[in-house]
Amino acid sequence: MSGATELAAGPGTGPGTSPIAVQAATPASPLKLAGFGADVSDGVVRVLGVHYGARLDPADRFSALGVPSSLRVQSAPTVFPQTPGSLDWLLGPALMEMPQSEDAFQINIWAPEGAQDAPVLVYLPGGAFISGAGTVRWYDGERLAREGGCMVVTVNYRLGALAFAAGRDGARNLPVGDILQALRWVRRNIADFGGDPEDITLAGQSAGAFYAYLLSQLHEAEGLFNRTALLSLAWQPPLTSAEYAERCTLFGQSLGEAGSEVQDTGLETVPVDALLQAQGAVSKAYAGRGLGFMPAAGDEVPADLFDFAAAVRRMHVSSLLLSTTQDEAAAFLKPLPVAAVGREQLTGFVAAHFKDVAATLGWLDQALPGETDHAKLVEAMTLHQFRLTAVELAEHATAAGIATTVARFDVGSPLEGARSAHCFDVPFVFGNRHQWHDAPMLNGVADEVFESAGGELRSLLLGFVSEGSARTADGSAVAAFDPADPKLHRIGAGGTGTIEPERGLNPRR
Structure with missing residues (x-):
């Protein structure tokens, strides 16, 4: 870049933390802070690898965060340590291209050139609590920033064993503090990039939606954002103390089997590769019956987090946007052979997750005539975990005076078994x-479908970000959810429309 100088990355430099060239700020740029490297693409300023926090105790990998050193403002983007994700068959290998670091407390920022008091979108990525990163190429916010005239900030937070493994003082939920620190950084600094610190929307997808939902209820996050968008929020109550202890016991046993005995110093000195190997053993042990490492009930995570009546009374946001895909569970059930699911397996799932087994099976047979029991299991799991969850939350939020919009993304992937799976809406x-x-x-998605459906989905989100009201691509407001006459906004390959939520189903909660 012309006129660029170099920014010293400060202590802790190494692979993935090389210095970044600094573009001097000009009157046409939203950058007012000296010392940030940036580039401009088609009217959007991009600032990558900004450090939002640093461990208060650099020698403790489980330390809480504080303000980062002035010597390490920015470095090349990295991700927290992780192994290939279980949904790479859908998403591809982008995460594994990234350098990994235990100090990946970074955000990426996109800002319209010359922005002033622009609304801000903070995005939390998913990854089943053990993978993912806001710095991966998937979450390039340039187009959102350009089309919405808004700031886009994507966030990294700690994952897996490095986020949740038990310490001497009990359960850890470190990502909660990480995200709070990132939000505080945004609140303090976003005006220097052209954003409005009084107009921030927190959005999350999957595990990121879990955290956005949680933070919308935490007193510590009050005032850090105004509204919340939850993309593919799953029914996923936090672990109980017994469930958490069981996982940590298995984790410790797996570490021993891997030849990494935990000494008096605890987990602080165990090599990362050994932690990830033991973490994988925990995930494998719980496959098909829950997640391995994930948040547990404790000081930061209410045990009744998914009691929606209690949750909405705690919420400190003015509005919610809730979106799911039509076939969320297809992402998780693809490894299960179609022939392995018969009526017995379908009935077992329904009995465990719905109150009226016969009525639910009858509903599935009527809704999916001629389909396999595998397809009906995808439908049942999607309903229980995602689609009915969104409607139930909308009912409670609306009753509590929180304006809520509910949408469904119903564009299918040509990939065999994928359909409109979990994560398919993200690109x-x-x-x-x-x-x-x-x-x-x-692969095989027509460009015109990608552009049309994507335009509708971005309009929905960007209208919500800019004014708290979801909109269609032609600028029309999408009606808020009304429990007396419930309607959902549907985005399909052929356009948009209004549909009714599924009725007559009573999930076990």
């Missing part, structure tokens, strides 16, 4: 197909 949200060039789920 449409960001509108950056070139950054998903190796994602199998997008």
